[in-house]
Amino acid sequence: MNNVLKTIMLLTIMITTANADSLYTGLHTFHIIENGYDYYEANNVLLYELDNGINFGKMTNSFENESYFLGYRHKFNKYMNAGMLLATGYTQNDVFGNDVRKSIPLLPMPFVGLELPLTKHVSLSTQWTVIVINSGVIISF
Numbered sequence: 020m021n022n023v024l025k026t027i028m029l030l031t032i033m034i035t036t037a038n039a040d041s042l043y044t045g046l047h048t049f050h051i052i053e054n055g056y057d058y059y060e061a062n063n064v065l066l067y068e069l070d071n072g073i074n075f076g077k078m079t080n081s082f083e084n085e086s087y088f089l090g091y092r093h094k095f096n097k098y099m100n101a102g103m104l105l106a107t108g109y110t111q112n113d114v115f116g117n118d119v120r121k122s123i124p125l126l127p128m129p130f131v132g133l134e135l136p137l138t139k140h141v142s143l144s145t146q147w148t149v150i151v152i153n154s155g156v157i158i159s160f
Contacts, residue, residue: 039067041159043144048081052150064155068092072102081151084108097136104128
């Protein structure tokens, strides 16, 4: 099942990338709660977003697993936003801290974010997602 979801998300990315209105590339990830894990804190995210708020992309998650995601981001104004991502590449152990290695097909990831416009086409961005704070750069086309 997980391979089917990855294939669908990858096809969505390939088909719609040419229509993207902005690109988010990650800089760094900070974990608020460590839970004894040695998290991967490089924010290797490449996210494409359409003007209607739909976004999709690929990342290496905190557990160094390849992850694909699809989501929606609502902009309240040019500084504040919130949304939800559905991501692959997580196990129950990653999320709940137990010894179960069973894959979670789609992990819901709600987030709130702030943007700081630097130029007409470039913004710094930060998002809070449950126990993680991400930073990145948004390039608008």
